[in-house]
Amino acid sequence: MLIAPLLFFVLLTFIAPIGDMLFRSVENNIVSDTLPRTVKVLSNWDSKTGIAPDEEVFEALALDLKLAVKSKLHTKLGSRLNYEKTGISSLIRQTGRKVKKLDIEATPSFKAAFEKMNKKWMDPAIWQTIQQFSSKYTDGYFLAAADLTRAADGIQSVDEDKKIYFKLFVRTLYMSLGITFMCILLGYPIAFLLATLPMRTSNVLMILVLLPFWTSLLVRTSAWKVLLQNQGVINDFLVWIGIIADGNRLELINNVTGTVIAMTHILLPFMILPLYSVMKTIPPTYMRAAKSMGANDFMAFRRVYFPQSIPGIGAGSILVFILAIGYYITPEIVGGTKGVFISNRIAYHISSSLNWGLGAALGAILLVVVLALYWLYDKFVGIDNVKLG
Amino acid sequence: MALPIYASPMQKTWYYTFRVICGLVFFFLVFPIMVIIPLSFNAQDFFTFTPEMLAFKSEGYSFKHYDDFFTNQDWQHALKNSLRIAPMATVLSVSFGTLAAIGLSQSHVPFRRAIMAIMISPMIVPLIISASGMYFFYSRIGLQGTYAGVVLAHAVLGVPFVIITVTATLVGFDKSLTRAAANMGAGPVRTFFKIQMPLILPGVISGGLFAFITSFDEVVVVLFVGSAGQKTLPWQMFTGLREQISPTILAVATILIAMSIILLTTLELLRRRSERLRGMSPG
Numbered sequence: 001m002l003i004a005p006l007l008f009f010v011l012l013t014f015i016a017p018i019g020d021m022l023f024r025s026v027e028n029n030i031v032s033d034t035l036p037r038t039v040k041v042l043s044n045w046d047s048k049t050g051i052a053p054d055e056e057v058f059e060a061l062a063l064d065l066k067l068a069v070k071s072k073l074h075t076k077l078g079s080r081l082n083y084e085k086t087g088i089s090s091l092i093r094q095t096g097r098k099v100k101k102l103d104i105e106a107t108p109s110f111k112a113a114f115e116k117m118n119k120k121w122m123d124p125a126i127w128q129t130i131q132q133f134s135s136k137y138t139d140g141y142f143l144a145a146a147d148l149t150r151a152a153d154g155i156q157s158v159d160e161d162k163k164i165y166f167k168l169f170v171r172t173l174y175m176s177l178g179i180t181f182m183c184i185l186l187g188y189p190i191a192f193l194l195a196t197l198p199m200r201t202s203n204v205l206m207i208l209v210l211l212p213f214w215t216s217l218l219v220r221t222s223a224w225k226v227l228l229q230n231q232g233v234i235n236d237f238l239v240w241i242g243i244i245a246d247g248n249r250l251e252l253i254n255n256v257t258g259t260v261i262a263m264t265h266i267l268l269p270f271m272i273l274p275l276y277s278v279m280k281t282i283p284p285t286y287m288r289a290a291k292s293m294g295a296n297d298f299m300a301f302r303r304v305y306f307p308q309s310i311p312g313i314g315a316g317s318i319l320v321f322i323l324a325i326g327y328y329i330t331p332e333i334v335g336g337t338k339g340v341f342i343s344n345r346i347a348y349h350i351s352s353s354l355n356w357g358l359g360a361a362l363g364a365i366l367l368v369v370v371l372a373l374y375w376l377y378d379k380f381v382g383i384d385n386v387k388l389g
Numbered sequence: 390m391a392l393p394i395y396a397s398p399m400q401k402t403w404y405y406t407f408r409v410i411c412g413l414v415f416f417f418l419v420f421p422i423m424v425i426i427p428l429s430f431n432a433q434d435f436f437t438f439t440p441e442m443l444a445f446k447s448e449g450y451s452f453k454h455y456d457d458f459f460t461n462q463d464w465q466h467a468l469k470n471s472l473r474i475a476p477m478a479t480v481l482s483v484s485f486g487t488l489a490a491i492g493l494s495q496s497h498v499p500f501r502r503a504i505m506a507i508m509i510s511p512m513i514v515p516l517i518i519s520a521s522g523m524y525f526f527y528s529r530i531g532l533q534g535t536y537a538g539v540v541l542a543h544a545v546l547g548v549p550f551v552i553i554t555v556t557a558t559l560v561g562f563d564k565s566l567t568r569a570a571a572n573m574g575a576g577p578v579r580t581f582f583k584i585q586m587p588l589i590l591p592g593v594i595s596g597g598l599f600a601f602i603t604s605f606d607e608v609v610v611v612l613f614v615g616s617a618g619q620k621t622l623p624w625q626m627f628t629g630l631r632e633q634i635s636p637t638i639l640a641v642a643t644i645l646i647a648m649s650i651i652l653l654t655t656l657e658l659l660r661r662r663s664e665r666l667r668g669m670s671p672g
Binding site: 187193233370 | 400403407408410411414415417418419421422424425428435436437438481485486488489491492493498504506507508510511513514515516517518519520521522523524525526527529541542544545548602605606608609612613623626627630631634638639642645646649650652653657
């Protein structure tokens, strides 16, 4: 089979990484790996009693922590648990330093010893968190990605001011819809013009569409950065012709406006090309027939031409929407803090905050949305019909 | 869509308004790219037209940003990396992609739709997701931060383009030609190189160009999979734009625009050739 090498190649270099990411979003080895004894004895503890666990658990914790400190794993454990409950990281680090000096043989009561190190160890909430995240797999990242948290009495949503991800997803969807809409608005007349002009002229004009399509994404993004800046070309021009005063230049960059303008420009060819290829197939005789039967220009367009161009709008919109929803580079550069997408948050979690699980969970949610749209696209347009250039 | 002589004033007004609207959209499409070119010759370190430039005085213009690009170590290193990575990735995606496209075009392929969906998926899945997945997985198997890792990642991103363009040329391919070649005693390998390859070559080349540009223009994946040693041109531009924006970026951008114009011309010529070969009239 000629397909086999590529299939294998794609599976290894692309599908496996995606699978790995999905796995990371539920993986939770760190607690059970670092504190194996504690996790084992802690499973017998009933979190509803409201008191800290017994001596036996503290003894296991002392042994586990001592080993963990030796291999410096305890800071990792601390930051992992800190995602779930703030304060644990410093608690574990501080305790780690003291446990190092603790003589296991000569300690009469571990519970008392830990209480002396830090009173927080008597707080059942801490133990509850450890117990909750001691299993190998967790839905904690997904809960966090959906702005939910697991409290003593089941799953509940987090405080209003901490609900960032839901807002970010909604914003991503809204902005992508806005961009798609702008693309339809600007792309439809162009595609119509190209489809109705004589071949020779339309081929020349087509170059104006294809040039941005072929130009490097970063070139276009830097162009917009240059144009939209406070001291940039557009603002300078507007000040020069006197529309706005020098003192109140327009805020065009580092906000939603900047992202929408730049991304509409970048994605517009992806709307025009499918629209054009559909409009090309509409015979011009239909319009003439409608007019000869008494329809005026607008009527003929609305009742005859437009309905036939809807498949093109659908194909273009889904394509633009899919591409927009996952964009990272352009929002990162022109979006500031208000105009960023969910992808920017994923990148932040993976490269800066190192909360990989949460980044992976957010990615998994985004992936599901995109795959659903991909399926829709395949159903209505067919992936074989994707046209390039 | 020429205006008939009997058009009413209303129709005339609308006709010209429509032309103006289209003109504005074309302006929106092309202006941002074109404005970069004169700005890159700015003698000052500004991102806007200086009074000297607007008066077309020669002291307002200079090549200093180009000088910087060709002498600066960082930029040269990045350029070299891009030129090392993109061709390798292109060769990989073209060879795998062409084979698979030919395989897929045969009539009896089980799960054709599913296989196609898997092979096209690198184009559909958001880059940030592919990039983070590759970051996790490639660091497990020791490819993260290596030249090979970046090449493999870029190759898989280029595959969908090759598949799409080659499949498109294969649609018009006359199967009886290969049968005729076999009839005259050519083996499958010989048939492929002598008969099939020359005919689908335009599709292969344009797929290759797509794959090349994909790799040459890619930032997100290389940011995650690569390390400082694999810093490519787009990566350098991205950090430049995010941190200290220097006008050298405009010079680089102008060079890249020139490159895309060359690519666009090549593709257009290829398309005409392919249509001529298949007996369609060139547009």
